[in-house]
Every structure is written in structure tokens, then in C-alpha cells.
Amino acid sequence: MKNQLNFNLILLALFGLLLFSTSFQSLHAQKVKKEKVRLKAQYIKIMDGEIYLNIKVTARVKRKNIKVSNIDLTIYNKVNNKKIKVGETTTNIDGESKFVFKSLNSIKPDSTNTYNLVILFKGNDIFKKAKKNIVFKDVNIRAKFITKDSINYISATLIDTNKDSLVGNQSLTVQVQRIFQPLFIGEEFIITDENGTILVPIEEGIPGIDGNLTFEVVLNDSDNFGTVKAIVEAPIGVPIVDESTFDQRTMWSPRNKTPLFLLILPNLLIFSIWGLIIYLITNLFKITKS
């Protein structure tokens, strides 16, 4: 009887210990503070090209902004208080993600022809859940290259696709593509007139491969329309002459294309010096024999 009591007591103690440890664990887990993440997203539409979202995820940890990589994000289309899942994406090592829409028809606007998107992060062990709303209306830029009185221009018109109306008083930029950064043409911000149009003269002498220049007309990060970009190609540049020295004898070419002066002069010097050294060594033999 006494033994049985002891066994029960031990069992009770073990159970109590288990309960304590689990509750302690949960208490401990509660102490781990999850970090807030910040979602930034930009809607970008390239005319006759891709339509996508540029998403950046950061967090402030220990007073430092860090890029949050490898987290899953879900994109929803909000229509009449209903959320329709559009797709999923994951951030890369720089905390960035590009979510490409198949076409704008894959999402639906609301009754005011406004597109509402929600980017949702469900949260994980380290970061709290977060969401970002994106609202935009669809506009097109129709851009073309024209020549008037021997002066070249880029002409562009901003059109609201749903109303099929012209959008005035919007700031556009015209730029030409370069290797590192685009080169602005005209003023940095050019405002569309009441016809939703801009006309920008192109200065002469811009170099391009085979004389081809790629112009971009950009509506940049507009609150209402996002970023819309139209691309126009025009063969009006100064052709870049290929100045490659690949086949020439240069200081930086491989050894079979060594400059001739560098073959002749140093070798002349080397052979002269070593000729004299050999002569001096023969003098040692002469001393031995004389």
C-alpha cells in the first residue's frame, strides 16, 4: 500500500513537471518579440510589354534597416469587398520581388474603374504579418517620333483607358536609354496639356549603336496611375564607331599581338646585356687558360 502511494506521488510529480515545462516554454515563446516588416510596392506598366509589381520588403531590426529575403507574399485583387487571389511571390536576397501579371485582364477593377490590389505577408517566427494596398487606374501612353522643320521631336499622349479620355496636367519625363542611367531629354518634368499631350524636341548628336536611340516616355510613380512607360525607337543618333583594338598590337593584347617596338627594343636590350654577360664569362675561361 505504501509503495503504491509512492508510485502515484512520483507520477503526479512527473506530470506536474511536464505541465510546468510546457507552460514555461510557452511563456518563453511569448517573450520573443516579432519584428515589423515594411512592404513597399510600385505598379509598373510598360506599353506593349510587361505589367508588374515591384515589391520591396524591409524591416527595422536593432535600429538598422535590413532587407528581408526569402519570405512568401500573396497578391489579392479586391473587388466589391471580395479578395480574389492573383498569385504568390517570394523575395530574393535583396528583399525584392517582381510579380508579373499575365495581362491587366487577369485582374478586375471596381465600379469606379479603379484596380485594388493587396499584398499580404502572413507572418512567420521572426516577423509580424503585414499588408500593403495598391490602388491605380489604367492609363496608356501613346508615344511617337516625329520630325517637323528638320527638328526631331518625341510626342506623347496620356489616355485614360476606361473613359477613353485624355489626361492633362500630369508630369511626364522623356529620356533616352544609356548603359548606366537614362539621359533626360528636355526638362526633367514635362506637364501634359489639356489634350494630354507633350512635344519634346530632341537635341542632335546623341550617340547610339548603329545610330539607333531608344526613348522612354515615363509617367513616374503617379498616385493615381502608378508608373507607365512607353518606348520609342528612332534611328536619329550619331552611330557609335566600334573602337575595339582587339585585332591590333597593343599593350593590353595577348602575347601574339605584342607591339612591335616592345618586341624589338627590350629584346635588343636583353640580348645585348646577356651577350656581354656571356662575353664576361668567356673572359673567365680566358683567364684560366692564359
Place this chain on the structure above:
Amino acid sequence: MKSNDKLLKDLAPKKFGKLGVIWTCLLIVIIIAGVIAYIDQLIKGQIVTNMRDYALWGIYISNFVFFVATSFVGSVTVAILRLTKNTWRTPVVRIAEIIALAAIIMAGITIMIDMARPDRLLNLFIHARIQSPITWDVIIIPTYIALSFLLLYFPLLPDLAILREHFKKDKPTLSKWYGKLSLNWKGSKAQKNIQSKSIQIIALMIIPVGLILQTIDAWLFSTTYRIGWDSTNLGPYFIAGAFVAGIGALVTVVYIIRRVYKLEDYITNFHFDKLGKLLVLACLTYLYFNINEYLIPAFTATEDEAIHLNTLFTGHYAPLFWFVTIGGLILPIIILLFKKGRKPLPMFLIGLIVVIASWWKRYLIVTPTLLHPFLPIQGVPESWHHYFPSVHEWLITSATLAMALLIITILVRYLPIIPIQRTADEQEELLKTNKNAEQ
């Protein structure tokens, strides 16, 4: 005036005393430690060094540049003083030749140590691109080794023949060796003609070859577009620096040999006075180039260059930079301008500081520049932002320095440090002149 017997007794090579044996053993121990470290480096690769992507040249290259600079003493003291007919050079000339040969041999070995795959050494010749300064270096170093050897060997021939006779009775084996090395020197007119003609050719050749060697060494850096190296001044700057390092080493070694072998009658205060003046000239020239090298960039510095100069003037490398500039250049100039400063002991101390400063100067030329690239250092471990040699690097570098000293020690042990024949000839000439004057 000393008799020929006295000359031979004073100047013929002597066995080392206790101190000499301890010194040699110490050098051998350092060399063995370095060889073990080098074998480990060969097995594990250069990961055992602290050289990484940015500090890709470290202590090995700065040590190599130091050896190349020191070897310049052969061109300066021997050739220039010979061609300008400065007769006071006689007692120091062979020591200079020995230092030059030891230094240039070790320069060649050090560059091989820096190669992660020495088994590919032959590729430097097989696949040489003459556009590359590395190829120029590969060509000029063996050339300078050959010339330095001949510069030492030709004037030695009469002395080796004297030693052959001197050791004939007491040490026949040694005498046999001296006999073989003396190439049957009998002092005939024909032999003397060939010898003097050869020495004249070497003296004439070694000056341009020495200048080419130092310039190529500088071009290894200045043809690389880097802050601190990108300078048209670097060729003459290196030549002036080599002038200082070479004379500094000469003064130090001359003092030690004079003391150990008790050669006070041959290497007098007069010789130290002359060497002191030569060192002042070298230091002044180098100071001028240093001002050019640092002051003008300080005035016109771009942002990147300003960062580099600040680390030298006031930053991480400031203590070393000011030690090298003040201790290794300005103080020697001030002290050596006074006659008392050109006495043997102060000269030795100055020479020693100059040599140490010269070594660190090369470290300052190589390392800070590599740690200040034009594009920022990023995406690499924190330790790659800095460089300080690892234990392996220190052991191997110490071994190369010990090896140079061992070459000097062995040559000093078996060769007459002061040319016997030449000293005897000079004394004979002096005697004749005195007799003529009396008549």
C-alpha cells in the same frame, strides 16, 4: 705602412669565434622555422597567410621590394665610386658587392615564395607576355644576379690566388678550393688586362641595369592604376629609396665586420665620414621625392586619395609612416650633417634605423594602397578589410632575411672582406709617391 704578411694576417678569412658560431646557428634556426612554415604553406595553400582578395600583395612583396632596393648598393658604391675613381671605396667595396649579391638572390627567392604554385614558375618564361611588368621583372632579376656575381668574382681572383698560397701549408683542402676558384690566377699581364677590362665593362653595365631593375620594380606598381601607385614619379622615387636602403645596409654591415674582425686600421673614421656623406646625399634625394610623392597629392587629392593619405598622415598607419619619415629620413639627415654624427657608432645606429625604416617603408608602399581600392570593399568578411601578416608570413619573411644574412656571413667567413691585392697595390703606390716627394 704594413708589410704583406701583416696584410695577409689581418685580411685573410678567419675562423668564427663563439659569437660567430652562435650567430650562424641562430640564423639556421630561423631559416629552418621558415622552411617548415613554407612547406605548410605549400601543402595548405596561401590560406595560411592573411592575404585575401584585396590585400593580395602582403609582406612577401614588400620584403621583395626591400631586397631589390638593398641590392642597389652594388651599383652605387661599387660601380659609381669605381668609375668616379674614388679610392676611399677600397675597404668597403667587397662588403657592398656581397650585400648586393645576397639581397638580389633573396629577392628572386622571395618572389617565388609569393607564388602560390611555385611548380608553375617555368610558365612565367614559357608564356611570357613582354607587355607585362612581371615579365620584365622575371628577366631583369636573373640579369642582375649574374652581373652582381661577376662584379664580386672578377676582383676576387687575385685575392683567391693569394689565399691559395697562404693556406697551402696549414689548410691544404681550403687552399685547393681557393686554387680552383682563382682560375689559375698568376697575375700575368694578360690576365690583368682581361680582368681590368671585364671589371670596367661590369661597372659600366651594372649602373643602367641597376637603374632598370629599380625602375621596373616601381613600374610593377605604377602601371597598376591604384591610389598611391599611380605616379610618374615612382621610378626615380624607388631609385632614391634604394640608394638609402643600400647605403644604410652597407654602413651597418661595415661597422659590424670592422668590429668583429678588428679592422679599425683599414676601415677608419675617414671611411665612415665618407659613407655618412653618401648617406646624407641619399636621404636628401629620397626626402625630396617623398615630398613630391605625398605633398602634391595632399593638395590635389580626390576623395579616395584623401582617405588613403589620411590613413598615412593621421590614421591607422600614422605611427609607422612618421617613424619611417622622421626616424628613417629626417633624423639621419640632421645627425649626419654634423661631423660627430658621422663617427662609426652613431653611423651604425643610424644605418640600422635606416634599414629597419626602409623595410617598413616598403610595407607602407604596398599594403595601404591595396586596402583602398576605387570601388568600395563590400560583400566580404570583415577581416578582409584589414591586413596584418600571419605567423606563417612572419616566419617565412624572417627566414628570407636570415637567409640573406647567412649568405653574407658565409661569404664574409670564406672571402677576404677587404681586397688584399688592391690594398697592397695602393700601399705600394702610396710608398712610391712618398719617396718621390722626399726626393
